[in-house]
Amino acid sequence: MTEVLVHTRRAETLREVLENDIVTGAYPAGTRLDEVMLATRFNVSRTPIREALIELSGAGLVEIRPRRGAFVREIGITRLIEMFEVMADLEAMCGRLAARRIRAEELAELEQIHEACVHAKAEGDPDAYFRANQAFHEAIYKASHNSFLEEQALLLQNRLKVYRRLQLRVPNRISGSLSEHGQIVEAIKAGEPQRAAEALRQHILIQGERFNDFVASVAGHVKSVSSRS
Amino acid sequence: MTEVLVHTRRAETLREVLENDIVTGAYPAGTRLDEVMLATRFNVSRTPIREALIELSGAGLVEIRPRRGAFVREIGITRLIEMFEVMADLEAMCGRLAARRIRAEELAELEQIHEACVHAKAEGDPDAYFRANQAFHEAIYKASHNSFLEEQALLLQNRLKVYRRLQLRVPNRISGSLSEHGQIVEAIKAGEPQRAAEALRQHILIQGERFNDFVASVAGHVKSVSSRS
DNA sequence: GGATTTGGTCTTGTATACAAAGATCGTTGA
DNA sequence: TCAACGATCTTTGTATACAAGACCAAATCC
Numbered sequence A, B: 001m002t003e004v005l006v007h008t009r010r011a012e013t014l015r016e017v018l019e020n021d022i023v024t025g026a027y028p029a030g031t032r033l034d035e036v037m038l039a040t041r042f043n044v045s046r047t048p049i050r051e052a053l054i055e056l057s058g059a060g061l062v063e064i065r066p067r068r069g070a071f072v073r074e075i076g077i078t079r080l081i082e083m084f085e086v087m088a089d090l091e092a093m094c095g096r097l098a099a100r101r102i103r104a105e106e107l108a109e110l111e112q113i114h115e116a117c118v119h120a121k122a123e124g125d126p127d128a129y130f131r132a133n134q135a136f137h138e139a140i141y142k143a144s145h146n147s148f149l150e151e152q153a154l155l156l157q158n159r160l161k162v163y164r165r166l167q168l169r170v171p172n173r174i175s176g177s178l179s180e181h182g183q184i185v186e187a188i189k190a191g192e193p194q195r196a197a198e199a200l201r202q203h204i205l206i207q208g209e210r211f212n213d214f215v216a217s218v219a220g221h222v223k224s225v226s227s228r229s
Numbered sequence C: 001g002g003a004t005t006t007g008g009t010c011t012t013g014t015a016t017a018c019a020a021a022g023a024t025c026g027t028t029g030a
Numbered sequence D: 001t002c003a004a005c006g007a008t009c010t011t012t013g014t015a016t017a018c019a020a021g022a023c024c025a026a027a028t029c030c
Helices: A010-023 A035-042 A046-059 A077-101 A104-123 A126-143 A147-167 A173-189 A193-214 B010-023 B035-042 B046-058 B077-101 B104-123 B126-143 B147-167 B173-189 B193-214
Strands: A062-065 A069-072 B062-065 B069-072
Touching: A010 A035, A010 A046, A010 A147, A035 A046, A046 A062, A046 A069, A046 B046, A077 A126, A077 A147, A077 A173, A077 A193, A077 B077, A077 B147, A104 A126, A104 A173, A126 A147, A126 A173, A147 A193, A147 B077, A173 A193, B010 B035, B010 B046, B010 B147, B035 B046, B046 B062, B046 B069, B077 B126, B077 B147, B077 B173, B077 B193, B104 B126, B104 B173, B126 B147, B126 B173, B147 B193, B173 B193
Parallel strands: none
Antiparallel strands: A062 A069, B062 B069
């Protein structure tokens, strides 16, 4: 998870740190990211900061308003649901292709990760489950054998990471998630594209649809959709 | 098509111009984009050039190799087919949602654009058809009433623009495209999500699958997949 | 009293200067 | 002759300096 690699460009590492800070909520939505503030914080000049902000803007995490600065993007509930809707479709596509193209060793790994999920739940360790869950989905992306799709899925997954994590705090959600995983594995194993796709779509959509349930607990991250300036 | 808007940041306009140059093949795949060369060409300093290149790298059009420079990204045939596969799925999703959510005036506009396509074909004007065709697909994106999906579809459509354009040069492709459009409109009009989705998926996949037919004619743009450094 | 304008300050956007890593090419040694 | 090494030169990456638009507040006008 935590890259130890030393990048040659500072902008690269800065982007990763800032991305993490935004995703974890250290910089809540709407926060203005002052260039000199960040520059002093990281002991660099404004140049690499600007480049990092531009990268983040490309990833959709910050919004750059010309001559006004960079802001942590406000994600309205509507947009969040839209993103989950697309994520569900991407994951369904991964599942559909994986059911057709998965290799024996990939299937073995997927089942092994699924076991790890079961284990994490039994241990009652939500963080471990979150990590195993993420590995589970990434294994399916990879098994689609469409590297572009894999990249896109990873990108969007990353943007939704915080919210998926919060989702697991909902009572009984882990149990539900786990049994859905089981069905997904079954469908892929059986080589049934349609079933795998639908199982994955529902698995993701549940997170998006039930979102209103815990909107209150995310009040800091999610801004009401009515506040469109 | 051609934005008249004056952007406050030069990087923004530079990105658009460079994007266009890459997409039209003025800078073929693999070309090294020298910063000072571009700076002198546009009569600006390296700073906005760099920022534009970073944006393009985020969009996947150029690859920045640290300390070595920016290169127009080589898109192998495999990756191109993968991208079409994802595009097909995104468009199918747009169609599925549009069939459910399209509003009366949007449907009217869609039919009107479809008429424009028919007209352009009758006139034998490939460029006009290309533009109308693009408008047709964008109308469906919008009718999905999922603004995030719309953005993603537009982004990928833009990256595949050149290849879709070339596709229309294939004999009889325009006729086929047009009749497919007709079926898509029918399905959306009838409010049949499944049919609309499948019609759109096939409509896009045909372009990807038949791609090998004219790979030779794109030799300058597309690089053999075997050349992985 | 309220709205508007205007000056000042702050922050972004751009240019330029400097540092360091990579590429090139010639030389030297086997 | 060829390969390896090194000096130089080119080009990227970063810092700093400068220009200009945006925000704020006070003063002025209606």
